[in-house]
Amino acid sequence: QRFPVVIVGAGPAGLTVGNILRAASVDCLVLETETRQFIEQRPRAGVLEEGAVRGLQRRGLADNLLARALRHTECEFRFAGERYRLEYARMTGVHHWVYPQQLLVTDLVREYADVRGGAVRFGVRDVELHDLDTDQPSVSYICPETGRREVVHCDFVAGCDGARGATRGALPADRAHVSRSDYGIGWLALLAEAPPSSDCVLFGMHPRGFAGHMPRSAEVTRYYLECPPGDDPENWSEDRVWTELQQRLGANGAPPLTEGRLIEKRVLDMHNYVVEPMVFGRLFLAGDAAHLTAPIAAKGMNLALHDAFLLGDGLVAHLTKGDDTGLDGYSTACLNRAWDYQEFSLWLSEVYHGQSSGDPYRAGTTLARLRRLFDSPTAAMAFADQYLGRHPEG
Numbered sequence: 001q002r003f004p005v006v007i008v009g010a011g012p013a014g015l016t017v018g019n020i021l022r023a024a025s026v027d028c029l030v031l032e033t034e035t036r037q038f039i040e041q042r043p044r045a046g047v048l049e050e051g052a053v054r055g056l057q058r059r060g061l062a063d064n065l066l067a068r069a070l071r072h073t074e075c076e077f078r079f080a081g082e083r084y085r086l087e088y089a090r091m092t093g094v095h096h097w098v099y100p101q102q103l104l105v106t107d108l109v110r111e112y113a114d115v116r117g118g119a120v121r122f123g124v125r126d127v128e129l130h131d132l133d134t135d136q137p138s139v140s141y142i143c144p145e146t147g148r149r150e151v152v153h154c155d156f157v158a159g160c161d162g163a164r165g166a167t168r169g170a171l172p173a174d175r176a177h178v179s180r181s182d183y184g185i186g187w188l189a190l191l192a193e194a195p196p197s198s199d200c201v202l203f204g205m206h207p208r209g210f211a212g213h214m215p216r217s218a219e220v221t222r223y224y225l226e227c228p229p230g231d232d233p234e235n236w237s238e239d240r241v242w243t244e245l246q247q248r249l250g251a252n253g254a255p256p257l258t259e260g261r262l263i264e265k266r267v268l269d270m271h272n273y274v275v276e277p278m279v280f281g282r283l284f285l286a287g288d289a290a291h292l293t294a295p296i297a298a299k300g301m302n303l304a305l306h307d308a309f310l311l312g313d314g315l316v317a318h319l320t321k322g323d324d325t326g327l328d329g330y331s332t333a334c335l336n337r338a339w340d341y342q343e344f345s346l347w348l349s350e351v352y353h354g355q356s357s358g359d360p361y362r363a364g365t366t367l368a369r370l371r372r373l374f375d376s377p378t379a380a381m382a383f384a385d386q387y388l389g390r391h392p393e394g
């Protein structure tokens with residue numbers, strides 16, 4: 001079997017690359033370990049930058065999103081018992097879109113497989129990459145139906161298999177450098193069957209720990225609670241969760257949160273990594289496979305989409321016109337953006353977690369940072385600039 005491009009992973013990055021290739025009539029194969037039903041229901045991110053949405057729209061991938069996504073124009077910081085609104089859209093003319101990741105993945109897989117006729121194998125096991133530093137690479141996997149190893153020959157491999165995938169491991173240690181940072185903090189990620197308790201994202205900075213409120217739809221709200229890294233979600237009963245959320249997000253004049261059944265409860269250890277370069281021979285990494293940003297600043301899905309636009313366009317230019325400019329500049333362009341977002345996440349993490357660090361000096365400097373956001377229009381603009389994503393779409 002032979003395809004010009006094999007894409008490993010059917011997340012936002014892989015499916016976007018696949019759609020761009022199919023729109024240019026380039027054949028490709030997507031390999032995914034999970035089932036289609038599973039990826040269409042896996043809830044994760046929800047906040048999209050305008051630039052990412054414009055990038056999808058330009059490639060015919062945003063019709064459902066634009067019909068259904070919510071427009072967010074403000075966020076609210078709660079600290080020292082008070083509420084502070086930051087009206088970022090009024091300040092900048094730019095807003096966020098909120099569209100649950102599983103809906104975007106559903107749109108992308110339908111468009112790729114059912115409309116653009118892209119090939120995809122779900123439920124594959126044990127994906128391995130071969131001969132990446134030659135011009136005849138191949139990918140092999142265990143076929144779920146036969147249990148036999150199948151080999152697919154190709155010109156390029158797109159490694160879009162996320163933080164726990166196989167493709168990053170195919171980079172030889174002496175040809176790629178992985179920089180890591182660990183915040184030493186856990187977040188209990190929650191989904192509640194409860195309507196949002198505010199019309200915007202809420203950030204609660206509290207001596208007991210950070211808490212976040214992120215509306216996802218009229219019926220479902222994502223919440224986060226800072227917790228020890230590696231904590232067991234079973235330590236968090238519904239009662240304990242809601243008591244902590246009410247306390248950490250409580251503020252003068254704020255109505256209590258609307259409570260509901262918890263439908264997801266898992267602990268995320270807050271860590272980041274960046275792989276440099278994102279290319280080895282015929283393998284191009286994209287999205288979380290290449291760089292992970294803890295969900296502190298809601299950047300992961302946006303970065304994955306930006307990478308995918310550049311990679312999809314670069315592959316199309318090479319395969320249809322022999323133009324290598326896009327592929328040659330791919331890694332540097334993606335890494336510049338990834339590092340910019342890493343730095344913002346680091347800055348924001350201190351804002352979120354300084355109050356609960358147990359260190360009065362850090363608590364003091366964090367409060368100063370927060371006050372500055374509301375005392376200084378320049379500081380507020382600088383925050384909005386990074387929060388909304390100041391890079392043009394790919």
Ligand code: FAD
Nearest residue numbers: 009011012013033045161162165287288298299300301302
């Ligand atoms: P993924 O979405 O991880 O897709 C990779 C795919 O590859 C998956 O379908 C996986 O099953 C498959 N796969 C894995 N291993 C293999 C293999 N060996 N072979 C074949 N297939 C494989 N980002 C934001 O921008 N905003 C947010 O608000 C936000 N909130 C988040 C909340 C949570 C709880 C989490 C966990 C993440 C959040 N993120 C957020 C991050 C965002 O979800 C990711 O950055 C995004 O999914 C990355 O897309 P991707 O396509 O690179 O990888």
